[in-house]
Amino acid sequence: MILLWLILTPLIGGVLAGFSGRRNHALARWLSLACLAIDLVLTLVLWAAHDGTTITPNGAWLAQIDWPWIPQLGIRLHLGLDGLSLLLILLTLGLGIMSVIASWSEITERVGFFHFNLMLTLAGVIGVFLALDLFLFFFFWELMLVPMYFLIAVWGHEQRIYAAIKFFLFTQGSGLLMFAAILALAFINYRQTGVLTFDYFELVKAQLGPTTQMWLMLGFFIAFAVKLPVVPFHTWLADAHTEAPTAGSVILAGLLLKTGAYGLLRFAIPLFPAASATFAPVAMTLGVIGILYGAMLAFAQDDMKRLVAYTSVSHLGFVLLGIYAGNTLALQGAVVQILAHGLSTGALFILVGALQEKLHTRDMRQLGGLWSTAPRMGAIGLFFAIASLGLPGLGNFVGEFLVLFGTYRVAGGFAIAGTLGLVVSTIYALSFVQRVFHGEPRASAALTDFSSRHMIVMGTMIVALVWLGCYPQPVFDTASAGLANLRRVASERQPHPGEP
Amino acid sequence: MNGTDLTAFLPIIVLGGTVIIVMLGIAFCRNHRLTALLSLLGLVLCLIAIWPASDVAPRQVTPLFAIDRYALFYMGLIFAVSIAVLMLSHGYLAARSEPPEEFYLLVLVATLGAVALVASDHFASFFLSLETLSISLLGLIAYPRDQGKPLEAGIKYLILAGISSAFLLFGMALIYARLGTLEFTRIAALLMAGGTSPDLYWLTGLALIFTGIGFKLSVVPFHMWAPDVYEGAPAPVSAFVAVVSKGAMFALLLRYFVTANADGFGPVPMMIEIVAIASILVGNLLALLQNNIKRILAYSSIAHLGYLLVAFLAGGALRIEAVTYYLVAYAVMTVGAFGIITVLSTSNAAAEIEDLDAYRGLIWQRPWLGGAFAGMLLSLAGIPLTMGFIGKFYAIAAGVSATMWPAVIALIVGSIIGLFYYLRVIVAICTPAPEGAAAYAGAVPMVGSATLAALTLMLFGLGVYPTPLVHLIQVTAAQMTVR
Numbered sequence: 008m009i010l011l012w013l014i015l016t017p018l019i020g021g022v023l024a025g026f027s028g029r030r031n032h033a034l035a036r037w038l039s040l041a042c043l044a045i046d047l048v049l050t051l052v053l054w055a056a057h058d059g060t061t062i063t064p065n066g067a068w069l070a071q072i073d074w075p076w077i078p079q080l081g082i083r084l085h086l087g088l089d090g091l092s093l094l095l096i097l098l099t100l101g102l103g104i105m106s107v108i109a110s111w112s113e114i115t116e117r118v119g120f121f122h123f124n125l126m127l128t129l130a131g132v133i134g135v136f137l138a139l140d141l142f143l144f145f146f147f148w149e150l151m152l153v154p155m156y157f158l159i160a161v162w163g164h165e166q167r168i169y170a171a172i173k174f175f176l177f178t179q180g181s182g183l184l185m186f187a188a189i190l191a192l193a194f195i196n197y198r199q200t201g202v203l204t205f206d207y208f209e210l211v212k213a214q215l216g217p218t219t220q221m222w223l224m225l226g227f228f229i230a231f232a233v234k235l236p237v238v239p240f241h242t243w244l245a246d247a248h249t250e251a252p253t254a255g256s257v258i259l260a261g262l263l264l265k266t267g268a269y270g271l272l273r274f275a276i277p278l279f280p281a282a283s284a285t286f287a288p289v290a291m292t293l294g295v296i297g298i299l300y301g302a303m304l305a306f307a308q309d310d311m312k313r314l315v316a317y318t319s320v321s322h323l324g325f326v327l328l329g330i331y332a333g334n335t336l337a338l339q340g341a342v343v344q345i346l347a348h349g350l351s352t353g354a355l356f357i358l359v360g361a362l363q364e365k366l367h368t369r370d371m372r373q374l375g376g377l378w379s380t381a382p383r384m385g386a387i388g389l390f391f392a393i394a395s396l397g398l399p400g401l402g403n404f405v406g407e408f409l410v411l412f413g414t415y416r417v418a419g420g421f422a423i424a425g426t427l428g429l430v431v432s433t434i435y436a437l438s439f440v441q442r443v444f445h446g447e448p449r450a451s452a453a454l455t456d457f458s459s460r461h462m463i464v465m466g467t468m469i470v471a472l473v474w475l476g477c478y479p480q481p482v483f484d485t486a487s488a489g490l491a492n493l494r495r496v497a498s499e500r501q502p503h504p505g506e507p
Numbered sequence: 508m509n510g511t512d513l514t515a516f517l518p519i520i521v522l523g524g525t526v527i528i529v530m531l532g533i534a535f536c537r538n539h540r541l542t543a544l545l546s547l548l549g550l551v552l553c554l555i556a557i558w559p560a561s562d563v564a565p566r567q568v569t570p571l572f573a574i575d576r577y578a579l580f581y582m583g584l585i586f587a588v589s590i591a592v593l594m595l596s597h598g599y600l601a602a603r604s605e606p607p608e609e610f611y612l613l614v615l616v617a618t619l620g621a622v623a624l625v626a627s628d629h630f631a632s633f634f635l636s637l638e639t640l641s642i643s644l645l646g647l648i649a650y651p652r653d654q655g656k657p658l659e660a661g662i663k664y665l666i667l668a669g670i671s672s673a674f675l676l677f678g679m680a681l682i683y684a685r686l687g688t689l690e691f692t693r694i695a696a697l698l699m700a701g702g703t704s705p706d707l708y709w710l711t712g713l714a715l716i717f718t719g720i721g722f723k724l725s726v727v728p729f730h731m732w733a734p735d736v737y738e739g740a741p742a743p744v745s746a747f748v749a750v751v752s753k754g755a756m757f758a759l760l761l762r763y764f765v766t767a768n769a770d771g772f773g774p775v776p777m778m779i780e781i782v783a784i785a786s787i788l789v790g791n792l793l794a795l796l797q798n799n800i801k802r803i804l805a806y807s808s809i810a811h812l813g814y815l816l817v818a819f820l821a822g823g824a825l826r827i828e829a830v831t832y833y834l835v836a837y838a839v840m841t842v843g844a845f846g847i848i849t850v851l852s853t854s855n856a857a858a859e860i861e862d863l864d865a866y867r868g869l870i871w872q873r874p875w876l877g878g879a880f881a882g883m884l885l886s887l888a889g890i891p892l893t894m895g896f897i898g899k900f901y902a903i904a905a906g907v908s909a910t911m912w913p914a915v916i917a918l919i920v921g922s923i924i925g926l927f928y929y930l931r932v933i934v935a936i937c938t939p940a941p942e943g944a945a946a947y948a949g950a951v952p953m954v955g956s957a958t959l960a961a962l963t964l965m966l967f968g969l970g971v972y973p974t975p976l977v978h979l980i981q982v983t984a985a986q987m988t989v990r
Contacts, residue, residue, distance in 0.1 A: 079977045117871075142900075149891045156930075161937055168938075172930050180923040186900075187915055190907040197908075 009049060010072050010086040013096065014134050016046045017103070021126025028119015039107050039122045043129070047100040054093055054485070066492035069093060076143070081193075081204040085140040091489030092136045094342065094482060095269060098349045099136070101471070102261040103129045105464050106254035109357045113253055113364050114162060121162060121254075124154035128258055135266045141189045142205040144274070145182070148230075148266070152178055155263065158255040159247060170243075170250035177243040181233040188226025192278070195219070211278055211499045224279035224286065231275060234267030237290075237327060238297045241320050245304075248316035249369075253360030256312065260319050260356060261349035268326050268345055272338075276330070277496040283331070290331040291414070291421045297324030298428035306435040311359045311369045314439055315352060318395055321428060322348045322403070328425055329410035335490065337413025342486045344406025347475055351394040351403055354468045358388055361461060362443075365454050371439075376448030381456040385444040387465050394472055396436035397429050402475030515566040515574040517556040518582050519622055525549025526615045533608045543597055546611040547590060550618070554586045565986055570690055573628035573762075577987040580831070580979070581625040581758045588750050588838050589618045591958050595846045596743040598853045598952025605651055613650075614747065617643035621755035628766070630679045630689040633759060637675070637723070640752060641668040647747065648740040660739025667732045671722030678715030681708050691766045713775065723756045726816065727785040730809045734797075737805035742852060742859055745801060746845035749808050750838045757815060761830055764819075765987060779816055780914050786813030787921035794928045801861045803928055804844055807887055810921055811837055814902045817914045821905030827984035828977070829901035835976065836886070836898035839969075843883040843962040847876060850955040863932065868940030876951065877936050879963045886966055888929040889922055893970040 020042025028035035053069055071087040088096075106125065114121050131151025138144035152175060160171035189205070196213035197203045204210065215223070233240040244264075248256050276283045283290075301320030308314040322344065329341030362377075362384070363369050378385035394401040397408075407429065415422035457465065475482065513520070529545050532538075557579050565575035572578075593614060600607035620640030627633040645668070649661025683689055685708040686697050718729065725733035737745045790810030797803045815837070818829035851869075852859040860866070870877030886895030899922065906915040969976050 076972075077974050077977060079974070079981055146891045146896075149896070153885060153890055157937070160934060168934050172927065172934070175930060176923060176926060179926055180919070183903075183919040183922055187903055187907060187919060190900075190904050194904070194908045 008072060009053065010070050010088055010137055011084075013046060013049060013137065014086075014130050016042050016049070017126045017130040017133065021123045021130065024126060025119045025123030028117070028122060032115070032118040035119045035122045036107060036111060039126055040104060042126065043100055043103045043107065046133075047097075047104070050093065050096050050100060053088065054097070066495045067488045068492070071139070073139075076140075080142075081202065081206075082142045083140050083204075083206060084143060085206060086137040086143075087139040088137060089489040089492050090485040090487065091269070091272065091342065091493075093489075094346060094485055095136045095265060096133055098265070098346055099129060099132050099262050101467075102257055102349055102353050105353060105357065105468065106257045108460060108464050109257065109360065110252065110254040111460065113360065117161065121158070124157045125254055125258070127151075127154040128158065129262075132258075132262045132266060136269060139207045140205045141193070141207060141210060141274070145186050145189060148182055148185075148270075149179070151263065151266070152182075155255065155259070158258075159251045162252040163250040163255070164252075165250070166246065167250045170246035173243045174247040177233050177240070181230040181240070184226045185230035188223045191219075191226075192223055207274075207278075208496070208499075211496050215279070217281065220279050220282040221285065224275060224282040227270065227275040227278070228286070228290075231267040231270040232293075234270070235264060235323050235327060236267070236320060237293045238300055238320070238324075239293075241297070241301075244320065245313050245316045248319070248356075249310060249312040253357055253364075256316075256356040256360065257353040260316070261353040264319060264323055265345050265349060268323065268330065268341065271327075271330050272341075272493060276333075277493050280497040284333075287331040287333065288418070291328055291418060294324045294327035294331065295421055295424045295428075297321065297327060298425055299324075299431065302428055302431035302435055306431070306438065309371050311362070311371055311374075311439070311443065312356070313369075314371075314435065315355045315359060318355075318432070318435065319348070319352055321432060322352070322395075324428065325407050325410045325425065328414055328421060329406075332410070332414040332417050332421075334413045334416060335487075336416070337410050338490050339483055339486060340406050340409025340411075340413055342406075342490075343402060343475065343479055343482060344410060346482065347394070347402030347406050347472060350468050350472050350475070351391050351401075354387070354391045354465060355395065357461070357464065358384065358391065361457065362454075371442045373449060374443050375446040376444070377454065378444040379448055380454045383457045383462065387457070387469075388444055389440050390469060392436040392440045396432045400473070400476045402472045402479070405476055405479050511563050511566065512568045515560050515563045516568050516572070517560050518553045518579070518586075519619070519626070521553045521556045522549065522615065522619050522622065525553070526612065526619060529612050529615060533612065537606065537608055539601060539607050542608040542611050543593065546593055546615055549615070550586050550590045550593070553622075554583060554590075557583050557586075567628070568626075571629045571632035572623070572626045573692075574626055575986050576983045577758075577762065577827070578626040580983040581755065582622045584835060584838060585618060585621045585625070585751055585755060588747070588754075588842055589614060591842050591846070591962065592743050592747050592751075594958040595746070595842075595849045595955050596741075598955050599741070599743060599849050601952075602853050603651065604653070610647070610650055613643045613646045617647065617747065617751065621751045624755040625758040625762075627759060628691050628762075630683070630691075634672075634675065634679065637756075638672065640755065641672070644668075644744075644748060644752060647744045648736060650741060650744065656739040657741065658739075660736045663732055663739075664736050667722060671719045671729075673719075674715050674722070675719030678712045678717075678719060681712035681715065685709055685712065691763055695766050710774070714778075717778070720756060720760055721782065724753055724760075724812050725809055726782050726812050727789045727809065730786070730789070733809060734793075734802045734805040737808075738799060738801045738861070742801065742845050742849040742861075745804070746842045746849075749804070749841045749845070753808070753812065754834050754838060757812075757819075757830065757834060761819065761827065762987070765827070776820060779820060780911060783813045783816035783820070783914055784917040786810060786816065787917045788813075788924075791921045791924040791928075795924065797928070798863045799861050800848060800863060800866065800932065801845075801859075803863075803932065804841070807925065807928070808841065810925060811841075811887070813921065814899070814918060817911065817918055818902040818905040820911055820914065821909045824981075824984055825901075825905055825908055827987060828980050829905040831980045831983065832901050832973070832977065833898040835980075836894035836969075839894055839962055839966050840883045840886040843879065843959065843966065844887065846955065846959050846962065847880045847883065850876065850951050850959060853952055853955070854950065863935050866932065866935045867938050869936040871937075871939065873951075876956075876959070879959050880936060881933050882963055882966055884929045884932055886970070888926050891970070892967055894966050894973070896970060897973045 024035040024038045069088045074084040076082050076084040128151050131147050134147030156175045236244050305314050305317035326341045329337040397404045411422045620636045623636035649657050651657045721729040790806045794806035886893035889895045889899035
């Protein structure tokens, strides 16, 4: 039951904020904040009750609910929380709170509707992280797109309509491919067992020939690859991130991209282990290309937001590499990288958003020497830039290091090529700091430094990132139960009679 | 005909009675409100009459009509849509110069044709019902007689309806010449017996009938009339044409195919698949080029009929279920979308508000109407929380279960293209209106708003929790498969 409340709380908060926002802007903000805080407390309670993990036949789950929804079609309201989902939901709520605070002064028009969309997106993301029924998963997967579309299209910058439509078309189109794959899987299972079901634990038992398995896996992979984004499908990302308002960018980079990684971990690989193993070299190649190409593109940008957006492509290349390397080290690294990237990139977007709000430009050619007028911003910018380049002691380093470590064991070449990514990331991160904060001061007369509200947000994120970098053990412990669940599920998949 | 037959036939009898009473009422006393009330009352009574009828179903009433739960379900849908259309039209007609009373009469007669159509089990009743429907529709489309566009649309509809009827009749004649019967069930029995292998007569007849039906459904390549007629006709009539005329026709097509087992013949499924793919692609692509909302909805309706045909191709019980759910969803969202155009155009008697630019800023000026419109469009695009999503689920599921991969891929590609133009409209209603544009100043009629609210509630309610409707449809479908 508590799992349903995790989804309903932001939903209710969004509706309340939507109604109250027409009269009282502050009320809408406080309501959203309160609901997210309640949700965060709920999740922390679940985490604290970690020992209460119930071992079910389907693995270790902190909580599950399984109710009929559309019984005639075998669709159930099946939600489950394990260590992996828990970490991602914590990230969701944390970044959700940060983005509400970050848009406190930025969003002044249609405040109610803005928070309605923001909360609805968050509810959809939480739903994605909890769903264990494939239909339900797709339902949430699509649900988070519409409010995100509105966030970009209504409150975005100059090219917002173009960016919003591009974002929607890419994700929706690839999502439909996945939907067809889900249905094909369900009907194959229906023919074998006579039961129409979309349940994760049932569908994993369906017998699939190698060719079928490969096609279905590709259907899932493309949907998640567009979200992640993997290199040939990444073109929507820069536009959407750049044009979105700050909160939108934070949620896009911090959360929506992570749903792609989560989908690969939870669905694409456990449901189709053999096909994934065959496909792994291709996926890892794409991951390495993403790391290097993303970093190159980031270095070439003049627009600050675009730069940060392209660093995401690079960082999530590591995640893809880790997921397909497949051993525990690499997977743990991928999880830490997901969390650390969410924090560091989220913070960079907030910083860049604040700069744009005050200076009305994102073009680095018009910036420079901001450190003297805004030392707080400078210091924080430097911190997150070096976090992003992977300085030891901060979260990103742990993630990237573990991923490379794990990858080296299975595919040394990929690990070596991936390591180059650490070098190029140094170049773009330091050049960003150099161009914005150092050099001759230009056009910074009107700049006021971070307020204490911003400092609290940034401080929290700094603490979290340092903690993740110095003492990631609690995260490993929590994630390991979740990763064990995934391996369990993958082992359920019986080899097809015809398969060698 | 005995008492049980009459009970089974009750919904149609009540509707016939309503038509006569309303006609006499108009003859004695021209009163808009009275006519509207009488018509609505009659339709509500028809809806109620479905309960006694369903107790005696399934029942063959004369060789012409089969009253089973399937027919009764579609009758209910048609009555409900007619009620919604009449309620939406009330304020709209009151603000126009034409005398409004005959509009109700024509809608009632068209409804009569449509409900008789879904119960038809015989080529004769099929043709008679269809003509009743088409001729009243002609009157409705050209109802604003003093304007150019509706008249043009009316003439276009008249000519194409005539041609398609001719095709249909010729096809029926060929099948009669071959098999010597006009009853669907007898045709099925003769074919089952294997006495007649599919030959030139049979195939030509089927192709001609399908052409005739294709015109009515406005699937590609018989779709040319739809955008012009939708654009020219008054908005509530466009909704009626899009939903009642097409829906009834589709229900009949399904009955014909299930009872006469017509898709067992080689080229038929392939023919339908090609038409479905063409409708999806052409409808969606042409919709991209439009700037008139009614034309966009017309092309989108062509594409939706393509999706319906994909659902139609699936075998077994899933077919009836998928088609029926999709048709209900399609009815709700299409009536809703045209309803919003109707309501907004109420105070603008000179012309309807149909240009895309005229909708700019709608969601900020009238949040409820704008929100409802956005909901309808998202549903048409197949986004979760709405009925359109479950409908699209059914269509893809049907295609996948029949392993019709080209059709499934066309459906996916079509949905992506479709998204683009639905989003264009949503972008328009979200963009702040240009300075000085005082759109939507007029009052919005109460009855129309209430209808829209009900439709929107249904759209989301049955989209999130479709279980009751799915259950009802499964009960319905079971009876038809058993027969």
